Amino acid sequence: IFLNDPSELSARTSFDFVVVGSGPGGATVASRLSENKQFNVLLIEAGPNDEGVLDIQVPAFQNAIPKTYEWNTSTIPIPSLDGRVIEFRRGHVLGGSSSVNGLVYTRGSAEDYNTWAKISGDNGWRWDKLQKYIKKNERFTPPNSGRNITGEFNPAVHGFSGAVSVSLGNDEPYLLDRLGLESVDLHEEFNFNLDMNSGNPIGLGWLQATVGNGERSSAATGYLNSTVRARPNLTILVNTYVTRVLSDGKGSKKICKVEIGNRATRSVLRTIEAKNEVILAAGVIGTPQILLNSGIGDSKELKSLNISVLQDIPDVGKNFVDHVGAGVSYIPATNGTPSIDPAAALQEWLSSRTGPFTERGVNSHQILFSRAPSNSSIWIEHGDPSSGPNTPHFELLPVDLNLPGFVVLGGLMVLVQPSSSGKVGISSSNPFDEPVFNPAYLETKLDRDLIMEGIRTTKRFFAGPGWAEVLGDPQFADPDVLPREQWETITKMSVFSGIHGVGTASMSSKSSRNGVVGPDLKVKSLQGLRIVDASVIPHIPSGHTQAPTYILAERASDLISDDWCRRN
């Protein structure tokens, strides 16, 4: 059942489960729970339907998604970036951020998940225990160009019948791909990695993307396809903003209702009952915002905003961690990859779902994960922030963008195991007000030192005769040329968000007083409320975050289902 407006819901007031948010967390849970005909499930999404939106479907358009499909959230002036304000992107459409993201499919390291297990005291979160959920999520699909991909991935570590399609590039290797392989041959520091999704990501490998048959594969296309949408026991309600969750009476700790509103008119509309559970999956910003608006959070902060406290949980909105990156770009010394004819490419995509628009649009098919050298001087001052010795500190995404007025050649170097943490808060008791968000990028000296090491690592990767013919003068702040203070000032003005935020409703062990949810993802000290999205991730994965969120949500679906099947 698909509803475009809350007014269409009028006949129903109660469901077994109400899921809020339709990204990799919420779409997965709503889809899996509604496989059981006995469960009546409502999935609420603030944004519109994703169906038929070309800008979302065409992989190459990932660089230019219209703002109407995003929340357009701004940070506060970030103190650790000398007061810079940046936009933190997040999807506002069915499928959530997976409908607007960069399509990169990386799982992170086995050690990342083993760290979740350690923090939460639940071995079910260990990498080896999660394998069946990885397979339930993934449908590895060969490129529809028919290109031979032998030697570009390891079939043994993939799922072939899951919900979300994952593929390798359709095009033959680009110039940057050939030069990347040359670097691996030339420098002992960098190894070729047949498959970076094996749990051991370090090395240079072929990039896998959430693409199937030339189209974006998202939480919406993967988990909410037309068959799922037609289920009589699943109602999908889009264009509907959730303001709060409510308990069943004064003093009660049992959450049983969701309140919805109209963002345009800033008015509350009504409540909807959840007989079994409310499952929050509104993402790393939306979930803590709803909790705080509901009086679940730091009691001191809530009281100062005149919000009555339903449950004091100081960590709500805290511990925001995100990847942060620096561009390592050069002036092109040659013409690089020739630009394509966009009209012809679109025509080809429309008629056969093949051609350059099936690609991510950056003229590179590779990704490099690496660690800061063990003899680096930074280790004299700092401990290792990573999950373990097989976990990368850095990611390098080579790019060769040749768009009119926008030429980028080199790489995006991203710090994937940062140590700084920020905060999501609210500024008033009005649930329609914007969140107050400080991502605190580069707040720790360790992160600033590591970014420096990452740039040096990237320079070593780009050193070699092949690259010398292509890369001209550097266009980035070079830590080996500039004095430290000047380098830091420029870097703070130019770093970018990895858009991989986690941790604002973090998972911890049952007995821990820190964190927001237990290992079963139930909100501590309350009943009837769970969280299933990137906000519960207690240690940021060293890879991009959609796959970890899907994997987490697949296990969460089993946890929830088992709980309620046992009771009934």
Ligand SMILES: Cc1cc2nc3c(=O)[nH]c(=O)nc-3n(C[C@H](O)[C@H](O)[C@H](O)COP(=O)(O)OP(=O)(O)OC[C@H]3O[C@@H](n4cnc5c(N)ncnc54)[C@H](O)[C@@H]3O)c2cc1C
């Ligand atoms: C531009 C961009 C590029 C990215 N690139 C990559 C990439 O290449 N690879 C990768 O792995 N990851 C990438 N990510 C990150 C990845 O998409 C996210 O980690 C993942 O989608 C998180 O899933 P989620 O379910 O936690 O939240 P989301 O996917 O953000 O979903 C949350 C949903 O909740 C809805 N919602 C929020 N508040 C409310 C409310 N009050 N009422 C109702 N609904 C609400 C939102 O509209 C949204 O649909 C990218 C993200 C962005 C934004």
